Amino acid sequence: MSTGEPKPYHHGELRPALLHAASGIIREAGIDALSMRRLADRVGVSRTAPYHHFKDKNELLCAIAEMGFADQDRMIGALIEGIGTDDGARLFENWVHAYIRFAHDNPETYDLMYGKEIWKQGEPTAVLRQVSKASFRLWVELVGELQRQKVLPASPPALRTAQACWATLHGLARLLIDGVYVQPGDLDEIANTAVELLTQRACGRDVPGTSA
């Protein structure tokens, strides 16, 4: 029974129970419906019980965001495993769509992961900072590979190119999530346009394999 980790004994598993319940509330009713009091109620403990496992609400949100990064990394990992890194163009295109789909499927979590609520308004946890940095490093590495395969231009270094490309993805994701200008139905097409713009296929460059 004892897994070595420190566990609450009164409730038994309050911390994980809180995280699970919080995810449920967010999924069902949105991030605005998540309050410490409601959460405690849902789990069946008193209003302030959660404060023994999370210093404040910000820490709880950070923990949820962490789980989001874990999910995202898992998804991206599965993508790479399924496609491989040989066909960079295909990988990039799939990456973009997968990224957008993740944001679409987990809008509230995505907002926590990359939104101001944690990053500007409150302080991100040290753990969260680390997790998100690791996630971004993965992205930079992929961009480097794409540059080597000439899917992306080689001229600005990988970091800059990764930042710029990711800004595009992030922008698309936010448009979708925040419901600004773009309807969900258009998004796949817009994502394709973005891919074309970024990979310069619309530029008149020869697609590899078609040149003499």
Add this chain to the structure above:
Amino acid sequence: MSTGEPKPYHHGELRPALLHAASGIIREAGIDALSMRRLADRVGVSRTAPYHHFKDKNELLCAIAEMGFADQDRMIGALIEGIGTDDGARLFENWVHAYIRFAHDNPETYDLMYGKEIWKQGEPTAVLRQVSKASFRLWVELVGELQRQKVLPASPPALRTAQACWATLHGLARLLIDGVYVQPGDLDEIANTAVELLTQRACGRDVPGTSA
């Protein structure tokens, strides 16, 4: 004295006074510091007085966002007037930097203009919808001109290209505002990278004026 518009007589100019005070609070202390009660206090009226000029807080925020769009349009207008539409490449580059700078200088307003608080969580006012749509249409028209000048690829129609390009701008702005990954100092460079990516200058195309 009477301008034809309906004016409050007790306070005299409550509505504009509220908007002005709200802008002040946002500028000085951030959007989170803006509450209806505090706002009323600042103007010197009772807690519920603002509710006679704005149905609820959402409507107040929409009105502030409207002012933001007006500011942005004014800025863009000045840009076009200063540069003209002949040198599309230069206009595009300046547009991008101006857009980012606007977001940087008015982060809270930008967030209201394009954030979920109004667009998803609450309902945007009919007026706000109209204003923002007009603003976006301006952008689509500019993109069309840039396509004609071959600064941007002609293949996806203006609307799609505009959406995709704007997503990039929006993504950059959000990274800056939300404080994710990007430091303010790097932003100009990243913006340049984005411009290069989108305008395909890194692609080997001749820059207009250098070809025979």
Add this chain to the structure above:
DNA sequence: CTAGGTAACTTGACGCCGTCAAGATATGCT
């Protein structure tokens, strides 16, 4: 096996928040 310490949890309270209901007040129109 018991005593003490500590971690987990509860109850109560404080000061915020948005906003509704009901009353007071001043204004413009007939």
Add this chain to the structure above:
DNA sequence: AGCATATCTTGACGGCGTCAAGTTACCTAG
């Protein structure tokens, strides 16, 4: 002058995050 109406006020409700002080259950040292 009198009435309708727009403007503003006071009071109240339920919700929020979280601090302080108390209670309970467990763990460990003697």
